[in-house]
Amino acid sequence: MLRLEDVHVHYGKIHALKGISLEVPEGKIVTIIGANGAGKSTTLQTISGLLRPTSGTITYDGQRIDLMAPSDIVKTGLCHTPEGRRIFPELTVDENLSMGAYLRSDKGGIETDRKRAFQWFPILEERRTQHGGTLSGGEQQMLAIARSMMGRPKLLMLDEPSLGLAPIIVQQIFEIIAMLNREEGLTILLVEQNASLALRTADRGYVYETGVVIMEDDASALAKNEQVREAYLGSA
Amino acid sequence: MSSLLTPEKLVDALSLGALYALIAVGYTMVYGIIRLINFAHGEVFMLGAFWALLIVGMDEPTGVNIFVALVPSMLMCAAVGMNVDWTTYLPLRRRLPRSDALSILSLGLLGIGAIFYKLTGDAAHVWYSDGAHTAIGWGVIGLLPIVIFALALGEKLEWLGRSLGRVASDRLSALITAIGMSLILQTLAQLIWGAEPRAFPEASLPAFLNESVFSIFGARVAGKELVIWVAAIVIMVLLQLLVTRTKIGTAMRACSMDQKTAALMGISVDSVIAFTFVIGSAMAAIAGVLYAVKVGGSISFRMGYYQGLIAFAAAVLGGIGNIKGAMLGGVLIGFVQGFSGGGNFSLPFVVMILVLLIMPRGILGEPQATRA
Numbered sequence: 169m170l171r172l173e174d175v176h177v178h179y180g181k182i183h184a185l186k187g188i189s190l191e192v193p194e195g196k197i198v199t200i201i202g203a204n205g206a207g208k209s210t211t212l213q214t215i216s217g218l219l220r221p222t223s224g225t226i227t228y229d230g231q232r233i234d235l236m237a238p239s240d241i242v243k244t245g246l247c248h249t250p251e252g253r254r255i256f257p258e259l260t261v262d263e264n265l266s267m268g269a270y271l272r273s274d275k276g277g278i279e280t281d282r283k284r285a286f287q288w289f290p291i292l293e294e295r296r297t298q299h300g301g302t303l304s305g306g307e308q309q310m311l312a313i314a315r316s317m318m319g320r321p322k323l324l325m326l327d328e329p330s331l332g333l334a335p336i337i338v339q340q341i342f343e344i345i346a347m348l349n350r351e352e353g354l355t356i357l358l359v360e361q362n363a364s365l366a367l368r369t370a371d372r373g374y375v376y377e378t379g380v381v382i383m384e385d386d387a388s389a390l391a392k393n394e395q396v397r398e399a400y401l402g403s404a
Numbered sequence: 405m406s407s408l409l410t411p412e413k414l415v416d417a418l419s420l421g422a423l424y425a426l427i428a429v430g431y432t433m434v435y436g437i438i439r440l441i442n443f444a445h446g447e448v449f450m451l452g453a454f455w456a457l458l459i460v461g462m463d464e465p466t467g468v469n470i471f472v473a474l475v476p477s478m479l480m481c482a483a484v485g486m487n488v489d490w491t492t493y494l495p496l497r498r499r500l501p502r503s504d505a506l507s508i509l510s511l512g513l514l515g516i517g518a519i520f521y522k523l524t525g526d527a528a529h530v531w532y533s534d535g536a537h538t539a540i541g542w543g544v545i546g547l548l549p550i551v552i553f554a555l556a557l558g559e560k561l562e563w564l565g566r567s568l569g570r571v572a573s574d575r576l577s578a579l580i581t582a583i584g585m586s587l588i589l590q591t592l593a594q595l596i597w598g599a600e601p602r603a604f605p606e607a608s609l610p611a612f613l614n615e616s617v618f619s620i621f622g623a624r625v626a627g628k629e630l631v632i633w634v635a636a637i638v639i640m641v642l643l644q645l646l647v648t649r650t651k652i653g654t655a656m657r658a659c660s661m662d663q664k665t666a667a668l669m670g671i672s673v674d675s676v677i678a679f680t681f682v683i684g685s686a687m688a689a690i691a692g693v694l695y696a697v698k699v700g701g702s703i704s705f706r707m708g709y710y711q712g713l714i715a716f717a718a719a720v721l722g723g724i725g726n727i728k729g730a731m732l733g734g735v736l737i738g739f740v741q742g743f744s745g746g747g748n749f750s751l752p753f754v755v756m757i758l759v760l761l762i763m764p765r766g767i768l769g770e771p772q773a774t775r776a
Binding site: 216217218237238239242243247248250254256257258259263266267268270271315319 | 651654655657658661662664665666667668669670671672673
């Protein structure tokens with residue numbers, strides 16, 4: 169469904185991605201794990217068009233997207249929930265959700281999806297007239313996912329959804345992520361610091377080290393791999 | 405000196421306040437979204453008056469009513485505002501390779517503009533005078549080395565731009581570009597229409613504008629003052645509804661908070677910015693026409709410079725980036741100007757500085773902490 173081939177990205181003189189190739193099959197959850205600064209977020213930002221690859225190709229649904237503007241990439245059904253949630257702080261919860269549905273004009277459908285989001289995250293319905301900036305970290309992450317889902321994406325890219333959240337909230341959010349994949353058939357590309365959680369949720373995993381993929385395998389196999397356990401799972 | 409507070413001055417202050425508010429909102433909306441003081445905004449205000457003047461007749465009255473001319477003037481100004489963004493600020497924002505070259509060029513043009521302005525502003529009051537010829541001569545002499553430089557160095561120019569860019573930050577080059585754009589538009593207006601101040605022909609002004617409509621505290625209120633008040637109130641209410649209740653308005657606010665995330669929502673940020681320029685410029689056009697209706701014989705290439713800067717002070721005073729702040733600042737500065745007799749160019753800035761000393765972000769400016 170989504171395929172990166174030999175993608176290189178530079179920030180000025182820094183060579184951030186050194187020939188990344190990866191594939192996200194339809195209906196699956198694929199995760200990218202690795203240390204800070206390995207290029208995980210850079211990969212997502214390049215896919216969503218915020219960064220331009222210096223070489224290599226990105227195809228989605230058989231269409232090249234690496235030269236498209238971010239707003240056109242969203243139109244193809246690919247949505248990116250950025251690191252740090254990036255809720256619009258001075259827009260209300262409702263307005264944040266409306267921005268997620270910016271490209272749609274079917275008012276009835278949008279309202280149905282808003283109700284659907286409130287079913288997943290009931291706390292958001294209670295807070296709907298509050299400014300996004302006043303929500304707690306966990307609520308903001310819920311809102312970020314709900315906002316992305318308002319555009320009815322086929323593929324969702326999540327960047328560090330567990331960052332800075334209490335374990336119980338993380339649990340809740342990952343249950344929703346798994347549910348979206350199982351029941352809505354959503355394809356997910358997940359970037360996550362918490363490697364054990366990510367590998368438990370995902371079908372397939374890629375391990376990054378300083379801009380290159382050093383390993384790729386089924387998530388369950390990676391979770392058992394000695395090298396991965398030592399480096400990322402905190403157990404020898 | 406007559407009494408400081410007279411009802412006549414109150415009427416005048418209210419009208420000036422309404423007009424400054426209309427202009428100030430344009431500065432503040434653009435600043436809110438791209439963090440740039442669009443110094444060319446005052447020139448859009450000036451062009452608003454000139455487009456209307458062209459339609460109602462610059463030399464011979466065409467018989468067109470000034471309120472009919474207002475609509476095409478708004479459209480023209482909207483187009484100018486949008487194009488100022490597209491041709492000048494957009495390349496700088498995107499850091500296209502040519503943007504470095506462009507900022508060098510605009511620096512050059514700024515110099516030329518300054519020479520023009522100095523010579524023609526002081527020495528000559530009509531563009532075809534000797535002083536203006538000298539200025540054009542200097543301009544060509546100034547432009548020539550830049551063109552030769554650009555042609556000869558070609559690709560190297562980009563390198564030079566980058567080196568300069570290390571000295572001047574991106575925002576500084578954008579700011580200088582904005583000042584350059586302002587001077588370019590002023591100079592063009594002077595070259596095309598001359599330096600002599602003009603007024604709308606009597607035939608274009610409906611009679612009620614100068615008739616007394618009613619009176620407050622014994623001061624007669626002319627039709628034109630009433631038109632300014634009503635227009636300003638209606639436009640401000642519409643603007644507030646646009647920004648808070650519509651999808652595009654919400655997108656404008658979203659872009660002012662976080663452009664990257666807005667882009668991830670599928671919002672075309674450049675279109676939203678263009679829309680902001682369109683709205684602000686159309687409002688400036690209305691202000692330009694109404695100002696020229698209120699103050700007879702005020703249409704000149706310099707009106708945007710003076711009134712624009714005063715409105716800019718109003719926007720800063722109210723809290724730059726805040727629409728309600730710009731409205732409030734406009735009214736306050738209007739009162740300062742109205743009660744001081746109107747002709748003092750420095751007083752609004754004195755007031756602005758005094759307010760900023762107490763409230764560094766302006767009256768309604770948000771504290772830094774709420775910005776992500």
